[in-house]
Amino acid sequence: MEHQKEIDQESLKKINEFGKRILEEIKSGKSPTFNLPLRAKSNITFNEATKTLELGDKYSTRSFLNIAHTRKFMQSLLVAAACKEYISEGKTVGKRELYYNLKHSLPNSKENTFEDDIESGSVLNDLEASLNILRERLHVEAKARGSIYGDIVLSQAGDTFDCSKLGRGGWAIPGYVEDVDVVNHKADFILAIENDAMMSRLIQEKIYKKLNCLLVTGEGMFPRGVRRFIKILSEKLKLPVITFVDGDPYGFYIYSVLKYGSIELAHLSERYAVPNSKYVGMTMDDIDEYGLQNVTEKLKDVDKKRIREEMQYPWFKDNPAWLRQLKLMEQKGVRIEQQALANKSLDFVAKKYLPEKIEGQKFLD
Amino acid sequence: MEHQKEIDQESLKKINEFGKRILEEIKSGKSPTFNLPLRAKSNITFNEATKTLELGDKYSTRSFLNIAHTRKFMQSLLVAAACKEYISEGKTVGKRELYYNLKHSLPNSKENTFEDDIESGSVLNDLEASLNILRERLHVEAKARGSIYGDIVLSQAGDTFDCSKLGRGGWAIPGYVEDVDVVNHKADFILAIENDAMMSRLIQEKIYKKLNCLLVTGEGMFPRGVRRFIKILSEKLKLPVITFVDGDPYGFYIYSVLKYGSIELAHLSERYAVPNSKYVGMTMDDIDEYGLQNVTEKLKDVDKKRIREEMQYPWFKDNPAWLRQLKLMEQKGVRIEQQALANKSLDFVAKKYLPEKIEGQKFLD
Numbered sequence: 138m139e140h141q142k143e144i145d146q147e148s149l150k151k152i153n154e155f156g157k158r159i160l161e162e163i164k165s166g167k168s169p170t171f172n173l174p175l176r177a178k179s180n181i182t183f184n185e186a187t188k189t190l191e192l193g194d195k196y197s198t199r200s201f202l203n204i205a206h207t208r209k210f211m212q213s214l215l216v217a218a219a220c221k222e223y224i225s226e227g228k229t230v231g232k233r234e235l236y237y238n239l240k241h242s243l244p245n246s247k248e249n250t251f252e253d254d255i256e257s258g259s260v261l262n263d264l265e266a267s268l269n270i271l272r273e274r275l276h277v278e279a280k281a282r283g284s285i286y287g288d289i290v291l292s293q294a295g296d297t298f299d300c301s302k303l304g305r306g307g308w309a310i311p312g313y314v315e316d317v318d319v320v321n322h323k324a325d326f327i328l329a330i331e332n333d334a335m336m337s338r339l340i341q342e343k344i345y346k347k348l349n350c351l352l353v354t355g356e357g358m359f360p361r362g363v364r365r366f367i368k369i370l371s372e373k374l375k376l377p378v379i380t381f382v383d384g385d386p387y388g389f390y391i392y393s394v395l396k397y398g399s400i401e402l403a404h405l406s407e408r409y410a411v412p413n414s415k416y417v418g419m420t421m422d423d424i425d426e427y428g429l430q431n432v433t434e435k436l437k438d439v440d441k442k443r444i445r446e447e448m449q450y451p452w453f454k455d456n457p458a459w460l461r462q463l464k465l466m467e468q469k470g471v472r473i474e475q476q477a478l479a480n481k482s483l484d485f486v487a488k489k490y491l492p493e494k495i496e497g498q499k500f501l502d
Numbered sequence: 503m504e505h506q507k508e509i510d511q512e513s514l515k516k517i518n519e520f521g522k523r524i525l526e527e528i529k530s531g532k533s534p535t536f537n538l539p540l541r542a543k544s545n546i547t548f549n550e551a552t553k554t555l556e557l558g559d560k561y562s563t564r565s566f567l568n569i570a571h572t573r574k575f576m577q578s579l580l581v582a583a584a585c586k587e588y589i590s591e592g593k594t595v596g597k598r599e600l601y602y603n604l605k606h607s608l609p610n611s612k613e614n615t616f617e618d619d620i621e622s623g624s625v626l627n628d629l630e631a632s633l634n635i636l637r638e639r640l641h642v643e644a645k646a647r648g649s650i651y652g653d654i655v656l657s658q659a660g661d662t663f664d665c666s667k668l669g670r671g672g673w674a675i676p677g678y679v680e681d682v683d684v685v686n687h688k689a690d691f692i693l694a695i696e697n698d699a700m701m702s703r704l705i706q707e708k709i710y711k712k713l714n715c716l717l718v719t720g721e722g723m724f725p726r727g728v729r730r731f732i733k734i735l736s737e738k739l740k741l742p743v744i745t746f747v748d749g750d751p752y753g754f755y756i757y758s759v760l761k762y763g764s765i766e767l768a769h770l771s772e773r774y775a776v777p778n779s780k781y782v783g784m785t786m787d788d789i790d791e792y793g794l795q796n797v798t799e800k801l802k803d804v805d806k807k808r809i810r811e812e813m814q815y816p817w818f819k820d821n822p823a824w825l826r827q828l829k830l831m832e833q834k835g836v837r838i839e840q841q842a843l844a845n846k847s848l849d850f851v852a853k854k855y856l857p858e859k860i861e862g863q864k865f866l867d
Contacts, residue, residue: 228706228848231699237797237844249796281698282647282721284674293669304658305678309649311670312702333646334596337677341593356647431614432602479602483593 141316145224148274152221155268159214168202171213173267174404181403183451189406190398190451192266199263212260213267215239215250220264223276229313231278232258266404271315271365278312279362284333285310286340287351289322289370300351305340307352314366319373323349326495329367329414330354331382331391335475335486342487348495350379358391361402364409367395377413379495384419385436385472386443389453389462392416397452415500417491419473421465427490432480433471440472458501506681510589513639517586520633524579533567536578538632539769546768548816554771555763555816557631564628577625578632580604580615585629588641594678596643597623631769636680636730643677644727649698650675651705652716654687665716670705672717679731684738688714691860694732694779695719696747696756700840700851707852713860715744723756726767729774732760742778744860749784750801750837751808754818754828757781762817780865782856784838786830792855797845798836805837823866 155171162169174180175195184191201210219239223230230238236254243250251257265272273279286307290299293316300308328350330336336354339345345352351370355363371378380395382388396414398406424430436444444463453459466472478486493499520536527534539545540560549556566575584604588595595603601619608615616622630637638644651672655664658681665673693715695701701719704710710717716735720728736743745760747753761779763771789795801809809828818824831837843851858864 223848229702230844230848231702231841233839234699234703234841234844234848237839237842238848240797240845242796278699278702281671281702291669293671296667296669298663298668302661303663303673304656304661304682305676306646306658306674308668309671309674312699313670317669334599334643334677337594337596337643337646338599431607432605474598474602476596476599477602479595479599480605483588483595483599483603 140318144274144315148270148276149221149224151268151270152217152224152275155217156214156221168200169210170198170200171267172196172198173263176262176266176404178400181400183397187407188397188412188452189410190400190403191406192404209260209263212251212256213264216257216260216264217268220275220277229273229276229278231312232261235261235277262404271405271408273313273315273365276313279365280360281310281312281362282360283310283353283355283363283366284308284336285351285353285366286336287322287345288324288349289351290320292318292320301345305337307336307340310353310363310366312362314362314369317366317369319370322351322374324351324374324376325349327351327353327367327371327376327378328491329359329378329380329395330475331357331388332475335381338476338479338483339487339491342484344487344491347487348492351376355391358387359395361409364395364411368409368411371411371413377415378411379415379417379500381417381475381491382419383472383474384421384423385466385474386440386447388419389447389459390443393447393450393452415502417494417500419475419477420501421462421469421473423490424469424471424473427478427481429473429477429480432477433469433473436466436470436472441467462501505683509639509680513589513635513641514586516633516635517582517589517640520582521579521586533565534575535563535565536632537561537563538628541627541631541769543765546765548762552772553762553777553817554775555765555768556771557769574625574628577616577621578629581622581625581629582633585640585642594638594641594643596677597626600626600642627769636770636773638678638680638730641678644730645725646675646677646727647725648675648718648720648728648731649673649701650716650718650731651701652687652710653689653714654716655685657683657685666710670702672701672705675718675728675731677727679727679734682731682734684735687716687739689716689739689741690714691741692716692718692732692736692743693856694724694743694745694760695840696722696753697840700746703841703844703848704852704856707849709852709856712852713857716741720756723752724760726774729760729776733774733776736776736778742780743776744780744782744865746782746840746856747784748837748839749786749788750831750839751805751812753784754812755808758812758815758817780867782859782865784840784842785866786827786834786838788855789834789836789838792843792846794838794842794845797842798834798838801831801835801837806832827866 159169174192180193180195199206236257240251284307288301333356380392398410524534539557545558545560564571601622605616649672653666698721745757747756763775
């Protein structure tokens with residue numbers, strides 16, 4: 138709980154400084170103004186050293202007395218003031234809740250503060266970048282979906298619980314995880330799993346004991362809240378992340394976003410991206426290696442288009458092993474799902490596939 | 503655990519009888535045959551007494567030596583044999599895993615057992631109806647997505663855990679819940695919540711203590727696994743379910759499926775539908791009652807079309823209160839989300855809206 142207090146104090150300090158600066162500008166008769174990093178493709182680069190997407194140093198300025206900026210300026214202050222309130226009251230809100238909470242018509246006008254949550258979301262992104270505080274630390278929750286299972290005792294909001302003692306389910310990862318503490322754990326790595334039915338298989342096969350790992354699923358594309366949670370765990374425990382997804386362009390994309398960050402959130406890569414991630418499967422080589430030719434699926438046009446795009450990703454385009462995978466997929470014209478391993482036997486994934494690949498360090502990186 | 507054993511014994515018995523009967527028919531030189539209830543709209547009726555959708559008594563027959571049936575017949579036996587194996591081994595599988603597990607080419611032919619999981623899924627539905635055993639009791643998991651939070655201690659697979667001691671998250675409801683036992687609980691009803699961000703709000707506001715209830719969310723449309731879980735809890739604990747969803751045709755649909763069953767699963771209404779459900783909100787009256795005119799959203803064409811369809815639902819078409827809601831929505835031309843209540847204040851939903859409506863029994867039924 139001390140931890141939570143420190144985080145909040147830091148956020149409040151930044152919001153207060155932001156407000157004070159603007160107040161001083163108003164008092165001294167200037168048009169109040171603030172800067173924000175340009176979050177456009179032209180200002181996003183791949184940092185070869187940190188291996189993440191990041192923003193360059195281009196800035197734009199938002200000025201109250203510029204008519205093109207006035208609305209956004211007003212909205213930014215509204216959101217900042219609301220976040221200050223949420224933090225002070227110890228509450229967190231969802232993105233859509235924020236929008237509804239702040240929508241009202243302005244006095245003596247028919248103008249609304251916000252017309253939809255795209256407007257409020259975009260202002261929130263700007264504020265996050267401008268103040269250099271993570272949205273969650275402004276007490277706006279990320280999308281919650283996904284769960285964790287394994288030999289780890291966590292504490293949050295005064296509760297302590299063991300994620301290996303939750304029956305067949307796991308802990309439902311909430312949208313706010315900044316205040317999660319690890320009481321103790323026994324694991325060598327985090328296994329990040331695309332599919333929730335695969336998660337269930339691996340829980341049943343007790344892979345967390347066999348391979349000494351924590352299981353996390355995001356039920357498809359890992360939503361922001363789950364990526365943040367993986368990042369926090371990986372940093373606190375200094376554990377590598379091993380990604381286990383479908384062998385298709387969408388699986389490669391899930392891995393990419395987890396490891397390198399996303400264009401939309403490039404200003405946050407430092408707090409989201411997990412450079413210490415490796416890719417265990419599925420790969421195109423698995424198809425022949427494990428005799429899975431009969432359980433592949435034909436690529437759709439959208440898959441083929443995505444392969445072409447991924448060949449241009451900064452982290453793939455000079456990486457022979459990854460380029461080989463993408464080309465192989467194009468040649469074979471097929472994708473392979475995680476669950477296709479059940480074609481060998483239900484426990485094949487836990488008894489042979491994962492142990493062989495993980496113990497043999499057969500990763501793509 | 504005794505409980506689990508009994509369930510499994512019953513399923514195994516039914517599968518064995520099914521197999522024996524077919525074997526006897528083969529031995530006596532007949533074409534093996536089995537019946538299954540017709541799962542078509544023409545055979546689905548609304549039972550006014552039980553208040554659920556159910557199948558009539560029309561049957562169809564599947565006969566091995568009828569060329570139009572041979573493939574499906576073979577598939578049915580494959581699935582039945584596999585389920586027998588899963589139950590005996592104490593494993594559960596996902597729907598897609600089942601497909602992959604059983605897909606192989608037939609000896610001396612290029613014919614595959616199954617071409618996609620739609621084929622295997624449809625055979626599974628048939629088998630479920632024919633044997634009159636729930637898919638989960640054949641050890642095929644339902645879709646898992648959603649969580650529970652509140653004053654209830656559950657046990658499953660040898661673990662016992664308290665769903666009010668899980669930080670800001672809850673227990674991630676797994677796809678197999680047949681073996682969940684309730685150790686103890688303190689609740690007067692189950693609150694079934696559409697939106698996961700609303701779930702987070704209500705956890706934060708400690709509504710489970712204030713109103714003495716359990717919170718369950720399905721993160722949108724409640725998936726089959728969550729509906730089954732709500733049904734089991736509601737029956738075991740003899741608790742009513744109060745549904746809290748968006749005030750729009752989709753929210754009404756979520757409520758309908760939870761309470762009355764669905765056309766697709768009419769043969770399972772007895773095990774899924776929760777007739778003991780009431781609707782607390784959002785309603786069209788809430789908009790004026792609570793001054794939410796500024797935070798409604800315009801109906802789309804698809805919404806308008808759905809309103810017309812819902813007016814024909816057997817449980818709505820003779821229900822004046824529900825017809826009034828549907829007509830009001832059409833007249834106003836708007837929908838209202840749960841989270842729009844945040845427009846009053848963040849805690850409005852927990853301090854005023856829900857207590858007032860639930861304690862005052864202001865429900866739609």
